[in-house]
Every structure is written in structure tokens, then in C-alpha cells.
Amino acid sequence: MVHAGWTLQELVAPSEPLFLSSSREVIGSKRELTTLVETISGVDCEALLREKPLNRFRMAKHFSWAAQRQTTRIEDRAYSLLGIFGTNMPILYGKDLFDQK
Known part of the structure; x- marks a missing residue:
């Protein structure tokens, strides 16, 4: 199962x-969907609530919460781990740190 990069x-x-x-359209609240959110995200309901x-x-x-995170950008994956x-780190979103142009 692929987990979103929340x-x-x-x-x-x-x-x-x-x-x-x-x-x-509203699907539901975190409390209403706790079991589903726990299943999808892998984050324990005790943490969610x-x-x-x-x-x-x-x-x-x-x-284990981080293991299945997949995102379209590497920055999003890093941010999801914070x-x-x-962890704290400066966010340089969209910057190529290795670009020497």
C-alpha cells in the first residue's frame, strides 16, 4: 500500500x-475516519487523536510511519519527515542545492 506524503x-x-x-465535498472528520486514516497513513490512532x-x-x-511515504518531489518527502x-531545518523548496549556474 502506498501512503501519501502527509x-x-x-x-x-x-x-x-x-x-x-x-x-x-466533505468526506468526514479525523475522528470519524480515524481507523481509515490509520490504515492509510500507518500512524497509530493514539497519535492521530x-x-x-x-x-x-x-x-x-x-x-514505520515514514517507511512507505511517497511524494512527487524529494522536498515533499523530506518535509513529511520533519x-x-x-526535526527542524530551513525549507529551500524548489531549490536545486547542487546547481552551480
Whole structure:
């Protein structure tokens, strides 16, 4: 199963985010869709619902959340890992760091 490149912040931080279809119709809230979101994202429902602090999950669990992330841009994949590992870094979105032109 391929997991979207959602950041952990996007899944955990909002207390009641709404999920929308591609036609912008409401599918449901995080609470209503917790089991489905857990299945798709791999992020435990206790983390999604903030029932257990993220630092209480083993690092191996954090790695499992990151393992199947796929994105169209490498920057998006890196950004999706920030929340999972509690990392800060400057965002240079769209910049080719190796371009010496």
C-alpha cells in the first residue's frame, strides 16, 4: 500500500480537520475516519487523536510511519519527515542545492 506524503503535523496537529474529496465535498472528520486514516497513513490512532504524546512512541514506530511515504518531489518527502522525527531545518523548496549556474 502506498501512503501519501502527509506530514505528521497535518494529521496530528489540528484537533478536528476535515477530509475533502477531489471535488471538495466533505468526506468526514479525523475522528470519524480515524481507523481509515490509520490504515492509510500507518500512524497509530493514539497519535492521530492525541491520546498519547508523540515522544511516547518508540523511534522504530516513527520509522514505520515514514517507511512507505511517497511524494512527487524529494522536498515533499523530506518535509513529511520533519514532524515524524521532530526535526527542524530551513525549507529551500524548489531549490536545486547542487546547481552551480
